[in-house]
Amino acid sequence: xxxxxxxxxxxxxxxxxxxxxxxxxxxxxxxxxxxxxxxxxxxxxxxxxxxxxxxxxxxxxxxxxxxxxxxxxxxxxxxxxxxxxxxxxxxxxxxxxxxxxxxxxxxxxxxxxxxxxxxxxxxxxxxxxxxxxxxxxxxxxxxxxxxxxxxxxxxxxxxxxxxxxxxxxxxxxxxxxxxxxxxxxxxxxxxxxxxxxxxxxxxxxxxxxxxxxxxxxxxxxxxxxxxxxxxxxxxxxxxxxxxxxxxxxxxxxxxxxxxxxxxxxxxxxxxxxxxxxxxxxxxxxxxxxxxxxxxxxxxxxxxxxxxxxxxxxxxxxxxxxxxxxxxxxxxxxxxxxxxxxxxxxxxx
Amino acid sequence: xxxxxxxxxxxxxxxxxxxxxxxxxxxxxxxxxxxxxxxxxxxxxxxxxxxxxxxxxxxxxxxxxxxxxxxxxxxxxxxxxxxxxxxxxxxxxxxxxxxxxxxxxxxxxxxxxxxxxxxxxxxxxxxxxxxxxxxxxxxxxxxxxxxxxxxxxxxxxxxxxxxxxxxxxxxxxxxxxxxxxxxxxxxxxxxxxxxxxxxxxxxxxxxxxxxxxxxxxxxxxxxxxxxxxxxxxxxxxxxxxxxxxxxxxxxxxxxxxxxxxxxxxxxxxxxxxxxxxxxxxxxxxxxxxxxxxxxxxxxxxxxxxxxxxxxxxxxxxxxxxxxx
Numbered sequence: 001x002x003x004x005x006x007x008x009x010x011x012x013x014x015x016x017x018x019x020x021x022x023x024x025x026x027x028x029x030x031x032x033x034x035x036x037x038x039x040x041x042x043x044x045x046x047x048x049x050x051x052x053x054x055x056x057x058x059x060x061x062x063x064x065x066x067x068x069x070x071x072x073x074x075x076x077x078x079x080x081x082x083x084x085x086x087x088x089x090x091x092x093x094x095x096x097x098x099x100x101x102x103x104x105x106x107x108x109x110x111x112x113x114x115x116x117x118x119x120x121x122x123x124x125x126x127x128x129x130x131x132x133x134x135x136x137x138x139x140x141x142x143x144x145x146x147x148x149x150x151x152x153x154x155x156x157x158x159x160x161x162x163x164x165x166x167x168x169x170x171x172x173x174x175x176x177x178x179x180x181x182x183x184x185x186x187x188x189x190x191x192x193x194x195x196x197x198x199x200x201x202x203x204x205x206x207x208x209x210x211x212x213x214x215x216x217x218x219x220x221x222x223x224x225x226x227x228x229x230x231x232x233x234x235x236x237x238x239x240x241x242x243x244x245x246x247x248x249x250x251x252x253x254x255x256x257x258x259x260x261x262x263x264x265x266x267x268x269x270x271x272x273x274x275x276x277x278x279x280x281x282x283x284x285x286x287x288x289x290x291x292x293x294x295x296x297x298x299x300x301x302x303x304x305x306x307x308x309x310x311x312x313x314x315x316x317x318x319x320x321x322x323x324x325x326x327x328x329x330x331x332x333x334x335x336x337x338x339x340x341x342x343x344x345x346x347x348x
Numbered sequence: 349x350x351x352x353x354x355x356x357x358x359x360x361x362x363x364x365x366x367x368x369x370x371x372x373x374x375x376x377x378x379x380x381x382x383x384x385x386x387x388x389x390x391x392x393x394x395x396x397x398x399x400x401x402x403x404x405x406x407x408x409x410x411x412x413x414x415x416x417x418x419x420x421x422x423x424x425x426x427x428x429x430x431x432x433x434x435x436x437x438x439x440x441x442x443x444x445x446x447x448x449x450x451x452x453x454x455x456x457x458x459x460x461x462x463x464x465x466x467x468x469x470x471x472x473x474x475x476x477x478x479x480x481x482x483x484x485x486x487x488x489x490x491x492x493x494x495x496x497x498x499x500x501x502x503x504x505x506x507x508x509x510x511x512x513x514x515x516x517x518x519x520x521x522x523x524x525x526x527x528x529x530x531x532x533x534x535x536x537x538x539x540x541x542x543x544x545x546x547x548x549x550x551x552x553x554x555x556x557x558x559x560x561x562x563x564x565x566x567x568x569x570x571x572x573x574x575x576x577x578x579x580x581x582x583x584x585x586x587x588x589x590x591x592x593x594x595x596x597x598x599x600x601x602x603x604x605x606x607x608x609x610x611x612x613x614x615x616x617x618x619x620x621x622x623x624x625x626x627x628x629x630x631x632x633x634x635x636x637x638x639x640x641x642x643x644x645x646x647x648x649x650x651x652x653x654x655x656x657x658x659x660x661x662x663x664x665x666x667x668x669x670x671x672x
Binding site: 120 | 423456490
């Protein structure tokens with residue numbers, strides 16, 4: 001039996017305005033979603049060209065969830081986005097050329113070739129770089145929230161995880177600490193229904209991951225993760241609740257991982273009909289239709305956006321290609337921090 | 349100068365930093381109302397309040413993950429594991445996130461993890477371990493193992509100032525047994541600098557933590573034989589003061605490495621290998637190691653006595669080395 005609240009879809013422009021978005025914001029979200037998908041589509045091309053070492057991971061199908069939550073965050077809020085959450089990096093202003101450079105292991109990627117794919121973050125933009133041990137970042141986000149609470153700052157941390165990661169102890173420990181101390185953190189579960197090849201019923205025995213929230217002393221909400229406006233509205237509510245001392249919320253964004261776990265995986269284990277059904281709910285197409293029907297997005301508006309995105313991605317690719325490979329002479333530099341490393345806005 | 353126990357010196361160092369810098373906070377199990385399992389933070393919650401002396405749930409990964417997050421957001425967290433043994437529960441966080449974040453993502457993670465470690469009082473396999481070598485092996489972590497009250501205070505303050513994750517191994521068997529003069533004012537003891545605990549000319553013992561006192565007692569017996577032993581207290585095992593060790597070995601030409609941790613892959617092995625690489629021709633005898641055997645820490649007193657290196661073991665080792 002479900003315990004979590006099921007989020008209502010956002011229907012009208014009035015509801016969206018009540019949630020604090022104007023026309024420009026709405027078109028901006030659309031543009032960010034296109035960039036998000038575009039970066040990953042270009043990544044696929046780079047991979048096939050042999051320009052990306054190792055494997056390649058995308059979040060196709062998760063664009064509404066990642067962009068929706070990130071749009072609801074404030075400028076001083078922080079987050080720990082994962083490998084299906086490219087939209088968070090894009091919404092918070094990471095330049096795509098740096099992402100391409102990261103993919104290719106180049107010097108100008110955020111990790112300068114030291115780590116790969118989406119294991120990156122710009123701390124100046126309020127993000128903390130993920131590790132492969134996926135729920136490991138939940139306690140870290142809780143720690144950010146703890147710092148905000150100790151200093152009585154009105155800031156919020158957003159912690160991402162997947163339904164697979166929900167099986168691990170870090171998730172439980174992080175939510176326990178956050179719940180007992182009522183910390184300003186929002187947990188976002190990207191439930192894309194497949195943890196590599198493992199379906200949800202082998203990861204958790206409740207109907208929803210969000211059903212667990214009650215046992216930690218906060219609210220759980222299940223959201224259609226293909227509906228960017230519904231995601232935005234619930235994320236906004238949860239973030240503002242946390243900001244005003246109301247404690248954590250667990251948001252579960254239900255989507256389908258529209259590709260394999262990574263590029264090497266053809267996802268043969270996912271029923272074909274499941275892909276077909278979810279393709280009909282493609283988050284970008286769905287939002288595009290809504291914009292045309294509710295905000296009067298015209299062909300001209302669309303052309304302007306898509307042309308701009310295309311140019312951005314082309315220019316970004318070129319700039320990333322021009323970036324040098326990292327110098328092996330620097331390999332062991334920076335294993336230990338120096339006092340100068342603390343001279344950042346976020347460490348102060 | 350006041351005479352403080354090793355434990356009081358740790359409290360004093362922590363209190364000094366918490367009074368001086370409101371970014372410093374303590375988090376751990378039972379550290380608040382109860383004052384910590386060993387009472388290091390007794391009275392702290394009354395002075396600093398419940399948001400700077402935080403009683404955490406029994407969740408070591410959450411405690412250390414929270415330290416990393418808070419550290420990145422400008423705080424200077426100090427975490428206490430109730431016993432060093434329980435750090436195993438948070439090994440993943442330390443090694444996967446905290447140790448690598450600076451190198452791969454450019455984000456410094458300044459926190460201190462206090463680890464009451466070591467045996468000698470029938471704590472058994474899960475309340476007696478010395479896991480410093482496991483962490484010294486992980487690039488990105490620092491490991492501090494003070495032996496004296498003065499170093500305990502000075503190194504704790506240095507650890508809190510340090511921009512890295514620092515593991516502070518405080519030896520439980522020293523907590524109330526060792527007492528010495530400690531400066532009342534704030535001071536730092538540099539991380540990575542050994543201390544000559546006792547000067548000598550004939551043999552070098554390199555050790556740290558509680559074994560410094562075992563070495564001292566053994567060295568006193570050798571004095572009676574007319575053999576002068578130099579004791580190098582490493583103070584920190586990562587980084588470790590290789591130069592000080594080489595200097596002493598070049599003077600005495602005979603080396604015994606002593607530690608309470610188990611033998612194979614213990615940090616002593618690293619010291620021995622480095623001396624063999626860099627001072628082979630200065631040696632007049634094969635290097636000796638005295639350590640715990642390769643087995644878990646036992647509970648029953650005769651077993652534990654057989655496990656932890658004793659003064660007589662060290663005396664025997666030093667005499668054999670002197671006679672070589």
